[in-house]
Amino acid sequence: MDTRRQEKGAQLKLLFEPRSVAVIGASSKKGKIGYEILRNIVDGQFTGPIYPINPHEKAILDLKVYPSIIDVPTIVDTCIITVPPQAVPQVLLECGRKKVKGAVVISAGFGEIGNFALEKKVLESALECGIRLIGPNCAGIINTENRLYATIESRIASGSIAFITQSGALGGAVLAWAREQGMGFSKFISYGNRSDVNEAELLEYLLEDQQTKVIAVYIEGLRDGRRFLSTAQRVGMVKPVLAIKSGSSKEGSRATLSHTGALAGSDKIYDGAFHQAGIIRADDVDDLLDMAKTLSSQPPSGGGRIGVVTNSGGPGVMVVDALAKLGLKANEPSAETKDRLAFLPDRCSRNNPIDLTVETDPDYYERTLRILADSDDFDALVVVYVPPAFLKSEPISEAVLRARRAASKPFVACFMAGDLVREGVKVLESGGIPNLPTPKRAAKAVWALVERDRYLKSVA
């Protein structure tokens, strides 16, 4: 990597990990973007100084307001810009005079509505001043490590998943959804029109980011596809990269073109290129989050032989069906393993899915899972549990966690009864086992672990 590139990378790191942050266009009016972002940064308890900038205000949220970025007494590393679009170039030049390192431009009204000349001017201003720029037309950034919630979107908890998104609104929906599920993120980056910083550079930053274990991306169209793919390929050797690629249909592609001015390209071409670059493709937002949480908590699956343990035949068979559709195999246990399962009562099935039946108990789950994890028969295990309405699921979760701790293979859970298993799912997930609420989603999560292994072996 050349020096110029290293320098740009270091600057980008500072943009996400600033010593101080300013909101240019801060407002005292609730509901205004310039107010809501400032409030989010303040309420989020950012670890450094926060400077609201507005020539017409004295104080907002008990913070002293400065008329211009020039007037701020200390160093400012990152500016969040929410001024009207035509004012952005001038604001960037002022940031340049202040030696600001990075700017996140929330303001919209550029290329996305055909205003390409103004967007060009914004980029030129940033380049002229040596400022790295995220956006414009973006929903902001989050770094949970230093509690920087520079966005109008939900404040997500800390975790190991980084999410970068071309669509700000979709990013917001994903954040809200992830928060509702109790998931945590390391970084959230809405990159909007990506005048300057693009997907490939963001991947490079996240490759180095210690907090990030899995990278999830929502892409509408790529500007420099070749660089993105080669970067993803390299990043993927260290951390899994997942992506939703939208605009994949003819109609969707046309719509993307009018929405961001980016070329969406043919779906099949993306499919092949993503596969080769080790990017695991998701086909919906739940799928993206399911696979991200699974890859962030489980090791890759050494192969596609999957053991299924259940307390109910039907859901177990549904998992087996869904695995088969994804090319995975719920093979029979070996004779030796069946022998070791002889302790199970006659009513239980020792074929795959291994059915402990409705009258099961935590001990049966633990012993069975330990035997399967010990055996050479399976590469990963799916644990299905559907409790009768009057039984708690927490003791089963504890048993599954005990078996997991003694094992090196990945476990994926499918506890399946909505609010009846809510507490059990909390126990499982806080213990590091992902729960997927339906058979098909559980199978897809396991598939991601197999795909991850396949890619790592292909580049080894």
Next chain:
Amino acid sequence: MDTRRQEKGAQLKLLFEPRSVAVIGASSKKGKIGYEILRNIVDGQFTGPIYPINPHEKAILDLKVYPSIIDVPTIVDTCIITVPPQAVPQVLLECGRKKVKGAVVISAGFGEIGNFALEKKVLESALECGIRLIGPNCAGIINTENRLYATIESRIASGSIAFITQSGALGGAVLAWAREQGMGFSKFISYGNRSDVNEAELLEYLLEDQQTKVIAVYIEGLRDGRRFLSTAQRVGMVKPVLAIKSGSSKEGSRATLSHTGALAGSDKIYDGAFHQAGIIRADDVDDLLDMAKTLSSQPPSGGGRIGVVTNSGGPGVMVVDALAKLGLKANEPSAETKDRLAFLPDRCSRNNPIDLTVETDPDYYERTLRILADSDDFDALVVVYVPPAFLKSEPISEAVLRARRAASKPFVACFMAGDLVREGVKVLESGGIPNLPTPKRAAKAVWALVERDRYLKSVA
């Protein structure tokens, strides 16, 4: 239909709509099936008398206990049987002497564990006494119309979806899930080993049931496939029939065989046969519920031309992609419709998806949806909304409902931000518009409305 068949049908109706109900094998011990079912019937406030039967108890849950069904002073239409399996034939013979019309046998330990002789004896006893029998090895039945919760599973609210399931546990999971989502069911029928009453007869009963508008089925294997398909075909002319068919993979099929003793058959054959019979196939439990709630609240879609209205490009494009994958078309609005949409600000896109942008308001949604519903351009509409974190979604829901009331086309919503839209979704769904939480699921729900129309036209 011959008289014998009519009689059997009338008897089945009485089984679900009994004047009184007895629980044979009622228990005073919490956690025992014979206690939990009785408690569910009592707490559920069944509208008729409830008789616990047990020779060793005097009173359970403040109800007088009778030593045998023979001792009950009034008529008993339906018995719920939870005694040990070997006692079931004798209990049925006693029910016969009491002129009981129907029995739901919860007890397990029959064909599903290879005990075919005992199951045969159970069936013979029922036939001998003229009793219609659900089960054995089932999770019970619910009729929300008369508040009969004769099951260990969750008490679901009243609604218009009937759910019949071969797997009791899967049925329980679906009930819990549906309840968590605020859905309502008309009937829940876990039919287990279906010694006597089979899927086809249940469809016939539900065809006549006024409370039921949509029938959802979970099937592992069919015993009399031809009769089921011809019945579904007939029922489908009046009410949509949805199904999950599990055991569809080679491995899953083998597992189903060991689990219920039923032959699962080849997946492709089922696919074709279901399509011809107008059965809409679901591939997971969320898919089944999504389509059921959509078909129960929206008219069939006259065709596959779908208008998408959104406040965010990305999610709108994802809906368009997902529609295209299902063979539906997000076509362009006509020039006339575009003219009528001229009131929208320049930043909005008047192509499909029609993008009202993040700065939208309820009025834009209402006017746009009214114009699209009025036009001849589209057969159904998808309304996408992804709110910024600080905006409420209820006013948008109200606007969508106003537009829907003025329209005859189906509407499907995709409000997409977890807890941020929870209140808005409640407003939408209580107003009769289904919400699907992701683009792919919204597209699939619309697809079901198009499929429904296709079937109705094919048999017209």
